[in-house]
Amino acid sequence: MISVGGVPVGGGNPVTVQSMCDTDTRDAAATVAQIRALCQAGCDIVRVAVPDTDAAAALAAITESSPIPVVADIHFDYRLAVLSAENGAAKIRINPGNIGSREKVREVVKACAERKIPIRIGVNGGSVNRSLLAKAGLREGMLRSGLEQAAMLTDMGFTDICLSFKASNVPDTVAVNRLAATSPGFCFPLHLGVTETGTNGLVKSAAGIGALLLDGIGDTIRVSLTAPPAEEVKAGIALLKAVGLRKEGVEIVSCPTCARRGIDVIMLAREVEAALSDIKKPLKVAVMGCSVNGPGEARDADLGVAGTPDGGGVLFRNGEALRTLRDPADILPALIREARALAEDS
Amino acid sequence: MISVGGVPVGGGNPVTVQSMCDTDTRDAAATVAQIRALCQAGCDIVRVAVPDTDAAAALAAITESSPIPVVADIHFDYRLAVLSAENGAAKIRINPGNIGSREKVREVVKACAERKIPIRIGVNGGSVNRSLLAKAGLREGMLRSGLEQAAMLTDMGFTDICLSFKASNVPDTVAVNRLAATSPGFCFPLHLGVTETGTNGLVKSAAGIGALLLDGIGDTIRVSLTAPPAEEVKAGIALLKAVGLRKEGVEIVSCPTCARRGIDVIMLAREVEAALSDIKKPLKVAVMGCSVNGPGEARDADLGVAGTPDGGGVLFRNGEALRTLRDPADILPALIREARALAEDS
Numbered sequence: 240m241i242s243v244g245g246v247p248v249g250g251g252n253p254v255t256v257q258s259m260c261d262t263d264t265r266d267a268a269a270t271v272a273q274i275r276a277l278c279q280a281g282c283d284i285v286r287v288a289v290p291d292t293d294a295a296a297a298l299a300a301i302t303e304s305s306p307i308p309v310v311a312d313i314h315f316d317y318r319l320a321v322l323s324a325e326n327g328a329a330k331i332r333i334n335p336g337n338i339g340s341r342e343k344v345r346e347v348v349k350a351c352a353e354r355k356i357p358i359r360i361g362v363n364g365g366s367v368n369r370s371l372l373a374k375a376g377l378r379e380g381m382l383r384s385g386l387e388q389a390a391m392l393t394d395m396g397f398t399d400i401c402l403s404f405k406a407s408n409v410p411d412t413v414a415v416n417r418l419a420a421t422s423p424g425f426c427f428p429l430h431l432g433v434t435e436t437g438t439n440g441l442v443k444s445a446a447g448i449g450a451l452l453l454d455g456i457g458d459t460i461r462v463s464l465t466a467p468p469a470e471e472v473k474a475g476i477a478l479l480k481a482v483g484l485r486k487e488g489v490e491i492v493s494c495p496t497c498a499r500r501g502i503d504v505i506m507l508a509r510e511v512e513a514a515l516s517d518i519k520k521p522l523k524v525a526v527m528g529c530s531v532n533g534p535g536e537a538r539d540a541d542l543g544v545a546g547t548p549d550g551g552g553v554l555f556r557n558g559e560a561l562r563t564l565r566d567p568a569d570i571l572p573a574l575i576r577e578a579r580a581l582a583e584d585s
Numbered sequence: 586m587i588s589v590g591g592v593p594v595g596g597g598n599p600v601t602v603q604s605m606c607d608t609d610t611r612d613a614a615a616t617v618a619q620i621r622a623l624c625q626a627g628c629d630i631v632r633v634a635v636p637d638t639d640a641a642a643a644l645a646a647i648t649e650s651s652p653i654p655v656v657a658d659i660h661f662d663y664r665l666a667v668l669s670a671e672n673g674a675a676k677i678r679i680n681p682g683n684i685g686s687r688e689k690v691r692e693v694v695k696a697c698a699e700r701k702i703p704i705r706i707g708v709n710g711g712s713v714n715r716s717l718l719a720k721a722g723l724r725e726g727m728l729r730s731g732l733e734q735a736a737m738l739t740d741m742g743f744t745d746i747c748l749s750f751k752a753s754n755v756p757d758t759v760a761v762n763r764l765a766a767t768s769p770g771f772c773f774p775l776h777l778g779v780t781e782t783g784t785n786g787l788v789k790s791a792a793g794i795g796a797l798l799l800d801g802i803g804d805t806i807r808v809s810l811t812a813p814p815a816e817e818v819k820a821g822i823a824l825l826k827a828v829g830l831r832k833e834g835v836e837i838v839s840c841p842t843c844a845r846r847g848i849d850v851i852m853l854a855r856e857v858e859a860a861l862s863d864i865k866k867p868l869k870v871a872v873m874g875c876s877v878n879g880p881g882e883a884r885d886a887d888l889g890v891a892g893t894p895d896g897g898g899v900l901f902r903n904g905e906a907l908r909t910l911r912d913p914a915d916i917l918p919a920l921i922r923e924a925r926a927l928a929e930d931s
Contacts, residue, residue: 407838410829413799438837438858442820443827445788446795453759453796465839465851465872474788481789483756491784492753493811508811512784526811539711 241357241401241428243284244308244329248357248401249428249458254484255283256475257430257461258468259312262287264294264301271304273468278306280472284459286310286332295322302327310359317343324350332359334366341391348397357399360388363434364406377406378415385419389427401458403430409447420456428458440464445478452482486521489578492540493526502546504528507571514575518582524574525555542577544570556581587703587747587774589630590654590675594703594747595774595804600830601629602821603776603807604814605658608633610640610647617650619814624652626818630805632656632678641668648673656705663689670696678705680712687737694743703745706734709780710752723752724761731765735773747804749776755793766802774804786810791824798828832867835924838886839872848892850874853917860921864928870920871901888923890916902927 240250248255258277262269264287274285289295289311302309308329313320317338320331324347331351338344351358362385364377371380385402392400404415412433419425433440433447444462451457462474479485493508508526515524525543544552547563552570554561556577564570586596594601604623608616610633620631635641635657648655654675659666663684666677670693677697684690697704708731710723717726731748738746750761758779765771779786779793790808797803808820825831839854854872861870871889890898893909898916900907902923910916 408829409795409827410799434840438839438854439823439827441787442791442795442823445791446799446824446827449755449788449792450796450799453756453792463840465854477785477788478792481755481785481792483754493784494780494809505811508784 241330241399242355243310243357246283246308246329248284248430252458254452254457254479255459256281256472256479257284257286257310257459258282258471258475259286259288259461261468264288264290265297267297267300267304270297270301274301274305274307274309276469277472280469281476282307282468282472284308284310284329286312286461288312289319289323290314292319292322295319295326298323298326298328302329312361313338315339317347320347321350324354324356328356330357330359332361334361334363337366344388344391345395348392348395351399352397355399357401358392358397359401359403359430360385360392361403361430362388362405364408364411365434377411378418381406381411381415382418382422386422386425401428401430403432405432405434405463407434409433409443409450412447413450416451416456417454420454429456430459430461431457432461432463434463438465440466441474444474445481449478449482452478452484487519489515489518489522489524491524491526492543494528502526502528502544502550502552502567502570504546507544510571511574511578514571515578515582518578520582522578522582524578526574541581542574544574587676587745588701589656589703592629592654592675594630594776598804600798600803600825601805602627602818602825603630603632603656603805604628604817604821605632605634605807607814610634610636611643613643613646613650616643616647620647620651620653620655622815623818626815627822628653628814628818630654630656630675632658632807634658635665635669636660638665638668641665641672644669644672644674648675658707659684661685663693666693667696670700670702674702676703676705678707680707680709683712690734690737691741694738694741697745698743701745703747704738704743705747705749705776706731706738707749707776708734708751710754710757711780723757724764727752727757727761728764728768732768732771747774747776749778751778751780751809753780755779755789755796758793759796762797762802763800766800775802776805776807777803778807778809780809784811786812787820790820791827795824795828798824798830833865835861835864835868835870837870837872838889840874848872848874848890848896848898848913848916850892853890856917857920857924860917861924861928864924866928868924868928870924872920887927888920890920 241248260270260273262273310330311323311328312332315337362381367380367384381404406412431448433443448460462471464471491508491512493504523540525540527545529546543555546552550567551565553563587594606616606619608619656676657669657674658678661683708727713726713730727750752758777794779789794806808817810817837854837858839850869886871886873891875892889901892898896913897911899909
């Protein structure tokens with residue numbers, strides 16, 4: 240287990256959601272504003288790029304004001320990692336492919352060890368060196384690259400480490416993480432992500448990260464999207480809920496639409512979700528188009544409605560029919576009222 | 586392997602994408618119009634609900650005009666299954682939980698066997714009978730329900746079967762399909778899906794179906810969304826591409842945005858994807874914000890651009906830098922021109 244500014248990662252702790260700012264890190268005010276928005280969206284840990292000394296200097300103000308731990312992302316220049324550690328970074332992310340010699344790594348380790356700051360060794364498929372790639376192939380090459388860097392750190396007496404292995408392709412990402420998780424003696428927390436996901440990032444990340452989480456692999460995740468970072472956080476939380484690792488707030492269960500539907504399932508599901516988005520208590524609400532799948536499949540929902548052919552609906556609670564609503568306009572208010580009553584029950 | 590109106594499912598054939606119409610099946614014209622749109626989006630097999638005899642009668646006109654095989658979805662009334670088989674359905678989907686006695690099933694089997702129409706036994710978590718559920722739990726209960734129905738059909742000499750096991754929850758769906766795929770003697774094609782996915786259907790389906798496909802499980806898929814069916818088809822195709830099972834058309838690889846970006850990656854990635862959506866040849870195009878991850882991670886792309894700090898970009902082809910574009914306005918046209926040139930190469 241590592242502690243990222245007080246947020247535990249690994250050791251069986253709940254899987255956390257991360258994102259990365261897309262502001263100019265040198266603009267501390269803009270970066271802090273974005274971090275606050277990400278925190279509001281549910282982000283547990285945030286990363287910022289530190290491409291130069293001005294960005295590293297701005298970290299002092301950013302980490303001072305940030306409501307969540309800030310990770311400094313470092314490429315090429317180990318001195319930026321040292322500066323980031325001095326300026327309040329809660330974790331340093333380095334890439335073994337481009338940080339340089341053992342001596343430079345030792346400086347980073349020293350700065351982190353003094354402050355009990357963990358280091359993430361972030362291996363990206365694209366930055367494995369060519370000779371290792373040629374010798375071992377992408378998956379084994381990524382794995383060895385990460386393990387060698389980890390060994391270098393542990394040899395220096397530094398074990399406050401987590402690792403990530405991200406390829407731009409789902410099968411490689413899943414395979415290398417499975418290799419890592421089953422490596423003899425591998426005991427580091429794993430940060431999961433699929434990188435460079437393009438315009439289908441949500442599907443790629445859900446498939447790749449999801450497959451690993453379903454196998455019990457992974458301690459913290461980032462859904463990388465070519466989209467505003469708050470979307471990454473929402474997607475990350477949705478994914479943790481999907482694989483059963485987070486149960487919080489209202490989960491809408493609704494049928495795909497078909498010719499049997501008596502009510503407008505799409506519209507109603509979205510309205511119910513929006514109206515109940517503030518509820519934190521886990522609550523399963525079913526919106527079913529008809530009575531074929533409705534009552535049966537909504538059985539394990541706390542609350543639900545199944546459309547009737549005339550556009551009304553039968554309201555269910557804990558598997559029991561409550562009453563039939565003949566007027567379609569009554570359905571949404573009734574669901575909201577019942578959901579709020581259940582949410583207040585304790 | 587089964588053949589759904591000439592489309593092979595199982596036996597190592599390419600995994601196909603399905604969706605379901607949300608039109609009123611009795612309105613043959615509207616249903617055929619939607620099927621044509623789904624076909625255009627890339628749908629391989631389409632399902633329609635057959636809730637009554639009028640819908641079953643309309644199937645004759647629908648299957649006559651449909652450009653892709655049409656599956657009839659039957660609940661409760663075996664006579665609708667028989668009628669659907671007579672009216673040109675390419676496959677019949679029945680739910681073991683609600684079709685009734687052995688005699689009724691025999692009638693369906695007879696109608697299908699005469700016309701070489703396969704049957705999908707579609708087990709939904711919500712419709713497993715309560716006593717089996719209490720005895721065996723959801724996963725084992727779903728599995729037994731499907732296997733018992735399959736045994737009933739094979740006992741009648743009918744083996745033209747595929748199965749599906751859909752729960753509304755991802756871990757259950759993945760677990761029951763893994764149980765099925767590893768059952769001794771299990772040799773039926775598997776149709777994969779997560780049902781009643783609610784408003785997070787894309788994430789749930791990508792995680793659940795994706796995890797199974799990555800394990801080599803699954804022969805045809807439906808991404809159930811509470812959304813227009815063409816979205817299901819697009820998501821299904823994106824998922825097959827994500828897990829490496831379909832390589833067709835342009836795949837955009839792009840970095841998540843961060844402070845290092847020199848170009849607007851989000852905008853450019855979307856523009857490139859839209860401009861090249863007609864290309865069928867597999868082509869990997871990388872849109873990278875900067876030179877940190879850019880050239881390295883775009884190495885296996887056929888074509889790519891990496892932003893420069895001044896807003897221009899370096900154009901890459903097959904891992905080699907082609908030229909630097911100083912004017913940001915030149916990037917999109919240059920990518921499109923190079924991509925089309927590569928697509929025409931054979």
